[in-house]
Amino acid sequence: MMDSRKPASNGSSHNYSTTIKGLQLFIADLRSSQYSDEHEKRIQSEIVKIKQQFDSAAKKSANGKDKLGGYQRKKYIAKLAYIYVTSNTTKLNDILFGLDQMLELLASDSFSEKFMAYMTLEFLYEHAIVISKVRDKVTHQLIKDISGSNDNFVALALNFIGVAGKLDIEMSKDDNLTTEVFQILRSPTSTVYLKKKSALAFLTLLKTNPGILIDDPQRKQLWIQRILSLLDDTQNYRLMLAVLPLVEYIAKNIDLECCIRLLRQLTQILYNCVIVGTSNSEKFPSEFKFANVPNPWLITKIVSLLSILIVSPTEANNTSSAVLQSSNIDRETLGKLRMCVTKAIEVGTKSCNDPMERIVLNTILFSLINFASKLDPSPEAISNSVSALCSLLTSAEINIRYLTLDSLVKLCSISGRHAIDTVRYKNLNLIFHILDSERDSSIVRKVVDLLYTFTDSENLQIIVQKLFEYVQSSRHPTDPFIKSDIAVKIAILSEKFAIDAHWYINVSLNLLSLTSNSTLNDDEIWQRLCQIVVNNTSLHQITCEHLVDYLRETHTSEAIVKTGAFLLGEYANLVFEKASVGELFNLFTDKYFTTSNVTRAMILTTIVKLYRFSTAIESVVIKFFQIELNSLDIELQTRSFEYLNFVQLSKLNGNTKLLDVLFSPMPPFNTRSNPLLKRLGSLPSSGYSSTFSESIGSLHGDKDRSTTPPTSFSQASGRPAPPRSRGTKSASINTLASEPMLSSGWEEGFSRMLSHRKGILYTSGFLRVIYRITNPETENLTRLKISLTFINQSELKINGLSTEINAIRTADNPEYVLRNIEPPSSIDVNPRGRSEQSFEVIVRKTFSVIDSPTVKVYFSCGGSTNSIVLKAAIGVTSTITSSAAAKNTISLPQFVTRWKTLREALGDDGEYILEKIQLRRKKSGNPDGEYLRSIYQCISRMGFNIVEQTSVNNTLFIAGIIHTKSEGSFGCLIKLKYDEPKREVSLTCRTTSNGSLAQNISECLKYAISN
Amino acid sequence: MEKPLRDIQMTHIKYLILASRQGKVRLTKWFSPYSPKEKQKIVKELTPMILARKAKMCNIVEYSDHKVVYRRYASLYFICGVMPDVDNELLTLEIIHRYVETMDSYFGNVCELDIIFNFSKAYDILNEILMCDGSMAESSKADVLKHVMTMDSMEGNDNLDRVLS
Structure with a gap:
């Protein structure tokens, strides 16, 4: 039927000796009954018959004689299993009466009977009611079979554990059982066949109850070493395939560090498959090839394990434990891994006539190309991988096109700029063409995702236009979701x-x-x-x-x-x-x-x-x-x-x-x-679909919280009356657009950071970021410590929280430097949980506040990958002497004298004038004096001294001392005027420096007071 | 008890469903823990969705919180739920293919009826290939067949014993 490539290999393999005649008749009967009630009747009468047989057998066996016999019992159980399967589990309650006989069958010494019992119980273990009834007896029999000498029984029992172990947590808590399974795995005398089964059975138990290893440190160390040593034979591909998932689970969830020693041998296995296997086909056993490609399953498994062991350079900054990164891998291994990537790209993109072979080659390509970002690739290498992928966009095979797009989306979000630039500048038209010509909604979806990852203010208009064309075009299938x-x-x-x-x-x-x-x-x-x-x-x-x-x-x-x-x-x-x-x-x-x-x-x-x-x-x-x-x-x-x-x-x-x-x-x-x-x-x-529905739920939640009490005309609260959530601040789209790379809403926290020593830097449905600025040395005001706290706002766990904190410049005598960047205290954050991190800034020279450090936050939550880009506002004003002791009040005449002196000394050079700063802080109902009052508070919070005076209205006279590490300290004086009718502020700043300091201070003030 | 089991979501293949062109389910195997209700929902939603797709469309669909990889062989659809970002979708297609190849060799040009009448064999072969959480237990077709044959011959012996006794 299914595959025309394969001729029926061996007709005699159809082994009729295994069939049960009564079962075959029953199935044929059911198939011939056309109508559902006839069908139903046949099933019911069969159930009644089986029940009678079982009842009388139970009575007789009380006398010590088994009248039913193994074959009959097997036949009836098989029929029940078929009824269960064919009725789509709806007949569960009708066949529960057979459980006792199933247990009886399980204890049989005949292989075919034991097989039938295990198989039927595998089906029924899906139901808690079954487990609660037979758990003890089944577990007892499992231990008996595994510890017995019949390898075939051991195989059946291990198989059962592998399939049903996850359904009954008690099974994994049974110490005898887990020990028996592990014995098979470690024993040098076990056959490879049994070792494989036991590896996966053990994995099932371990996943269900990680305590098997975690709770006992001694056992953990010993057992893990035994398991890892199973990979020592780098030619035993058969065993490896089953052991790798187990090792991967251990590396991911139990003990990563102990797995690091595997790096060299895993690399060797990968090298043997990818390099040796594809170039010298005689050297690779043909049994382990699929469509002429060496062991694709093994390759992807190894790559996925290597991806856990090696962290990429970006992740590396944030991981404290001694995991591997490209810089501490020895040259030979790193070279081999990079060769594998290159080879995969080479064979994955070459033309190939056999369709199956091409698919398999591409499998390897996708798995290695996604792994390549861990190997600290050069910009050229990234660009080359992306170009190689893009060449597959025109592949005739639709699955390849889909996966290429999928890979590109991942690469663009992981590898960043270089990957994105290669796609958008070299392949944008190709992507538009796919959007235009593709009819499959799975593909269109990916195209849209890809476009979304690299849209910015530069290409926004063309991309939006193309998306519009797609939505409007009648040629495309009307998939409402897309x-x-x-x-x-x-x-x-x-x-x-x-x-x-x-x-x-x-x-x-x-x-x-x-x-x-x-x-x-x-x-x-x-x-x-x-x-x-x-x-x-x-x-x-x-x-x-x-x-x-x-x-x-x-x-x-x-x-x-x-x-x-x-x-x-x-x-x-x-x-x-x-x-x-x-x-x-x-x-x-x-x-x-x-x-x-x-x-x-x-x-x-x-x-x-x-x-x-x-x-x-x-x-x-x-x-x-x-x-x-x-x-x-x-x-x-x-x-x-x-x-x-x-x-x-x-x-x-x-x-x-x-x-x-x-x-x-x-x-x-x-x-x-x-x-x-x-x-x-x-x-x-x-x-x-899941994020879609969840988010709608949360949106409604938000709405309810922020809605003011309903006014008299909207009594029906469920009605979406015109939204009534009112507040005091606005989000202007003009400013949103000014920094295309930053996440929307960054500016508010940014401004806050200039006037408050602690507060909220950013908040979204997923994450809230809180900052706190301190001076580690009270005497040294140019050294600032910034602590960030990440709080999970969602209902789901946040995984893989990592951050990247960058200064605008690190070379050429930078204006400020970042030091002591600590990684987040935990990379997984439970709902409402938090993770913390800190870094230090040394202010060396004066600089524009816009050049403040960027903070990128990456995490995944509920299946979606997220990144947030923020700016942590550090300005020259962050170094102002702020302690109360240093606040020597100055009087108005003093201010005027100094103001004049500065003017005379430096002229226009030390002065900067900023006019028409619009205030957005509007509190309806408050008298206008409040505005000046809030500006006053804001500036005083920043650490400035403000002259106490009543002679000049609506004007503040401000003084402060700015500190820098390399250039020393500077004084500054500011005259700030508030224009009441226009709600505008203008300010003039004079400093003791003739550089850009005055402008930099003015900008800080503008951000602080305008928000 | 429901809770800790739910958290184990590292499964590569979440489930395998065999459905006929008429939408009849021929075989199901659940590698991830799902409640009976969820299972019903998946079968009910997924089969019509897959059956409605045209032959030239790609074999990967996004469904609920995961991806579904499917492939049609004659009158049967092989439908696999896989974790996104854990497994390679193409690889899943290859696993399906290997399963079909193996059954093909065993039954000799396997057809839907073979799977209906010998459902226990179909499950048995699947158990030899995929185990536990949908991890692949054996990639060699010959090896899988060898073990299935061994079991057959033992069942044959059982039958012989019965006749003789």
Whole structure:
């Protein structure tokens, strides 16, 4: 059947002596019964018959005679097993009566009977109820069979443990059993066949209960040495294959260091397979080849073990234990490993006629290319591997294309810049071509992931355009999931990297207008757009004008109607020239009857808001609400009733005071991080559906927490009424785009770090980072210690937390240097758990705060790989004398004298003026004096001295001393003016240095006070 | 008891399902611990999803939190759930292929009916190739066949004993 390549090798192998006639008849009977009730009847009658047989046998065996006989018993059990299998386990309860006879059969001395009993119990062990009934007797029999002399029985028992051991934790806790299994593994007299089985059986037990080795240090050391020595014979490929998974588990979970000694021999085995095996085919035993390729299974197993033993240079900084990295591997071994990678690329990309052989060669290629990043590859080597991979993108074999894309996604996120540059500058068109021509959604998904990994502000527009073309094109299969996935990615990318705000608005609205398909979960996309528009005054008018255009079209997507309902309700006054309130009212009431109830509810609110802008539409508004009083939907009815009352009340009062209070303009949102990001983490990875559903759950959670108590008009809390989470800060897309490589939301923590010695540096759904700045030596202010704490915010465990902390410059007399970088205290973090790390900064010269160290954080959580890039703000102001003792207060006359002296001494050179710093800190209701007060506090927290004076209003006179290690200390004086009506700050800074110090100080101040 | 078992998720192959073109399940093997409910869900969701895919599409699908590698041989679909990032998907295809090759040699041009009538043999051969957590126990086809044959001859002896006694 299945493979045309293989002729039936040996017809006589069909061994009819093994068949049980009664069973064959029964199966044939069942197959011939066409109807399900007939089928069911046949099964039931068979069960009744078997039960009778077993019952009478039980009675008779009480007299000491086995009347049933082994063959009959085997036959009946086999039938029960078939019933279990063919009914898809639904008949479990009907066959439980046979358990006693199964145990009887298990104790038989006949191989075929014992085999049947073990096999049937393997099926049934899936059910806890079965285990609880037969556990003791089965375990007893297992020990008996393993310790016995019949190798075939030992094999059956080991096999059973390997299959069913994970289902019963008690089995792995049975010391006799584990010891027996280990004896087979270590005994020099065991056959290879039994050793293999025992290796995997032991692995099953160990996985179920790692305590077997962990709890007893002496046994741990001894047993692990025995297990590792099984690999000493580098030619015994048969045994190796089964032992490697066991060793891999030990290296990963029990004791990594003891496995390091394997490096040389593993490398040798790999070398024998990859280099010797592929070039000199006679030297490699043909039995271990598959499709003419030497042992692909073994190669991938070894590579996966080596990947655990060797850490890449980036990981190395953060690992304290003595694991291997490329720098401490001897030259010969490293050379051999690199040769293997080169060879794999060579054979993996050459043309080859046999399709199976090509697939297998590619298997090796993928496994080694992913491993190559551990060997500290040069930029050229990375670039070469990526180019080799890209050449496979045109492969005729679809699986190869898929895996190539998969590998590229991994390489781009692990190897970074060099890999990414090779893909984006040399192969972008090829990738677009695949996106355009591929029909398989598995592949398209990977293409989209790949594009997502290397999009930045430079190539954003072209990539978004191509993605749009894909979504819009009717040629592509309508897979709703992939379209929704692309929509989310477009939204995230354009928010993250857009430089041109108008382009961003165009793209977002275009996106929303496309996603008319109701299966798309696009609520988060339009809600996010609304948040951004509300927070950016400059976008209000242009967005609203575009929305009017969209609403004037006959077919408008529901998402656009929702966006329009919310934003035009807020800013209808900005588009009066384009559309009157009357027209807006008509537009919305037209759409009203074509949309869902959720949208209708939003439109009702919009109508009241429109009425606020112009009471002239009063009569139509009242009429409309009156009609909707009859709505069948209780929420719509309630809203109409309430809104109608508002309108009538304001008519009665002759003013809209009540409405003005109830529907006052929305303050800015404080949702800083894009909630859409939670849908995929920072990097795409597999496992969409799960992250998808989980994140939606958490989103709702967030919403509930941040929602203020419902106001009178939204009693139905489940309704997505216009989002009402209000805050004080905004996220401006202009600044988000300024540093394309940094994770969105970095700036807030960055600014905080300039004015607070400790606080939150970053927070997302996965991770929160807290910082703390201290001076290890109180006398030396240029030495700063930064401690970071990583807190797992998610419900899942975070694995592989690693960080990379880099200075902007390390050579050429750098402005600051990093020292004593400690790795994170633990690389795995449980939910709510934390991991800590610290590093030191020595400030040598003055520098711009923008050049502060970058902190990259990598981790995986719930199947997704994530990376966060932040800046730890260290500025020249971080060295200001801050202790109270050093604070010698200065008076206004003193300040004025020094101010003049500085001016005379240095002129324009030592001065820097910064004007029009916009304040974003807006606390509604607070008197304006509060702003100055908060600036005062902020600056004083930074360590500056502020002259206490009352003679000049709205002006602060500031003084401080900046310390650097190489250039010494400098004094600085700052005059800061606050322009109350404009809420703007301007400042002039003078220093005792004629370099860029004044500018650097001013920038620090700007970041600190503007956020 | 459910909890500690759940944490063991290092399995390479999570499960193997054989389904006919009509969607009938012929053989299932679970290497990862799943509750009966989860198993039903997987079988119910996965088979139609795989059957709906066209012949020229790639053999790897993302499903739930893992990947699924499948391959069709005549009327049977061999469907494997694998951990992402642990195992190589192509390798899984090769394991499936080796399983089919071995059954092919054993039954002599194996067909769906062979697997139905000799289900215990199909499980037995699979046990010889994959064990425990879906780790490969034996890659040599000859070796697997040798052991299956040994068992056959022993079963034959058992039958002979029975006739004689």
